[in-house]
Amino acid sequence: MYEPRVNPIKIISPISGTTCMPKITEKKIGDKIYVEATWYDHASGEFLRRGIVKVLNAVTREEVVS
Numbered sequence: 001m002y003e004p005r006v007n008p009i010k011i012i013s014p015i016s017g018t019t020c021m022p023k024i025t026e027k028k029i030g031d032k033i034y035v036e037a038t039w040y041d042h043a044s045g046e047f048l049r050r051g052i053v054k055v056l057n058a059v060t061r062e063e064v065v066s
Contacts, residue, residue: 005052005054013041033057037053
């Protein structure tokens, strides 16, 4: 499940109550690079949430306003 835009901050897991840090990944699709944050509960391994942090131009790496 994607959320439109997210801030890559620490969150508290609703499953275990532990603090979870996001994993930041970049995916190149066409002429854009999507920077994503994904949170997992490290105690249980369960997926929590995912969202786009920002979208970059693949050539200039400048942020694309959408």
